[in-house]
Amino acid sequence: MTAVGDFRMLNLSKFSDLDFSEVLPAKLTVVKAALLYSGCKKLSMCGSGARSSVLRPVKAMESSTGDVLTKDCGGFPGKSKVQITTVGDSSNIVWHKSSVEKSDREELLNQKGCIIWITGLSGSGKSTLACALSHALHARGKLSYILDGDNCRHGLNSDLSFKAEDRAENIRRIGEVAKLFADSGVICIASLISPYRKDRDACRALLPEGEFIEVYMDVPLQLCETRDPKGLYKLARAGKIKGFTGVDDPYEPPLNSEIVLCQREKMCDSPNALAEIVILYLERKGYLEA
Numbered sequence: 438m439t440a441v442g443d444f445r446m447l448n449l450s451k452f453s454d455l456d457f458s459e460v461l462p463a464k465l466t467v468v469k470a471a472l473l474y475s476g477c478k479k480l481s482m483c484g485s486g487a488r489s490s491v492l493r494p495v496k497a498m499e500s501s502t503g504d505v506l507t508k509d510c511g512g513f514p515g516k517s518k519v520q521i522t523t524v525g526d527s528s529n530i531v532w533h534k535s536s537v538e539k540s541d542r543e544e545l546l547n548q549k550g551c552i553i554w555i556t557g558l559s560g561s562g563k564s565t566l567a568c569a570l571s572h573a574l575h576a577r578g579k580l581s582y583i584l585d586g587d588n589c590r591h592g593l594n595s596d597l598s599f600k601a602e603d604r605a606e607n608i609r610r611i612g613e614v615a616k617l618f619a620d621s622g623v624i625c626i627a628s629l630i631s632p633y634r635k636d637r638d639a640c641r642a643l644l645p646e647g648e649f650i651e652v653y654m655d656v657p658l659q660l661c662e663t664r665d666p667k668g669l670y671k672l673a674r675a676g677k678i679k680g681f682t683g684v685d686d687p688y689e690p691p692l693n694s695e696i697v698l699c700q701r702e703k704m705c706d707s708p709n710a711l712a713e714i715v716i717l718y719l720e721r722k723g724y725l726e727a
């Protein structure tokens with residue numbers, strides 16, 4: 438990391454346990470407050486104490502190509518060398534990097550951000566597992582958030598139908614949102630049918646190796662149909678819902694899921710027991726500590 442500009446480097450690791458409010462002038466107390474609030478022990482901070490009445494955190498940033506971006510998040514005027522790019526249909530855009538990084542947030546939360554992607558037929562127990570898992574993580578002091586396909590279709594994805602390209606867009610959007618949650622340090626639980634392998638794998642590719650954890654609810658269609666808590670299979674069989682997954686629309690089972698939860702008639706583990714399997718995986722992979 439290259440530091441730029443006129444500033445003094447402060448290393449929080451030296452300050453985090455000390456109370457400077459009595460010995461430092463007011464300007465530096467502002468810095469201390471910003472540092473402590475960030476909770477990031479290795480965060481290097483700098484401020485132009487001599488001229489500014491409010492010290493702002495500044496950190497040098499690098500573009501993906503390695504160029505140093507001198508634009509700071511505190512709005513300092515001065516020369517800026519920025520990387521202007523085009524992504525999809527968005528042209529002339531610039532990636533703004535924050536001085537508080539994923540690792541800083543993870544340290545604050547004492548966990549690692551990741552995505553638990555639960556896939557399976559309607560009625561296979563995705564939402565039930567997502568709730569049990571979120572509850573169990575909460576009980577351990579771990580922050581999680583559920584992105585449920587059904588729920589997202591009430592807002593973010595209410596413009597999408599169940600035809601293949603709309604399902605793909607549904608999955609893409611949830612994947613992108615889940616990626617943001619993971620970057621925030623949260624354990625993001627995405628629970629949606631996501632019937633196509635290609636779409637799930639595209640979401641996996643958005644994250645660094647290991648951070649996308651696919652959980653396959655391996656439950657036979659017949660059992661899902663017997664459960665039918667919303668009566669949707671009955672409507673689909675009666676021809677009143679067209680293109681229902683498993684009935685007249687495809688479901689492509691994952692080939693290499695990190696976790697497969699196999700449920701058969703009269704051989705179903707409780708939702709809490711299934712959640713424990715996922716938690717054990719997270720523990721072993723180090724996701725439940727920073």
Ligand SMILES: Nc1ncnc2c1ncn2[C@@H]1O[C@H](COP(=O)(O)OS(=O)(=O)O)[C@@H](OP(=O)(O)O)[C@H]1O
Nearest residue numbers: 559560586587599604607629630631632680681682
């Ligand atoms: N045609 C069709 N096929 C499958 N499911 C249907 C359909 N129409 C409505 N529903 C209801 O929508 C829920 C699935 O939404 P998802 O966003 O998870 O689906 S997908 O990932 O885009 O395939 C699904 O919820 P779950 O039962 O929780 O899976 C259904 O309640």
Ligand SMILES: Nc1ncnc2c1ncn2[C@@H]1O[C@H](COP(=O)(O)OP(=O)(O)O)[C@@H](O)[C@H]1O
Nearest residue numbers: 559560561562563564565664666705706707708
């Ligand atoms: N582990 C389980 N054992 C037995 N029944 C379950 C289990 N998980 C879920 N169920 C039941 O199956 C039905 C479908 O569960 P749900 O979580 O809504 O599935 P999905 O979100 O995949 O559609 C519900 O009636 C739920 O109570």
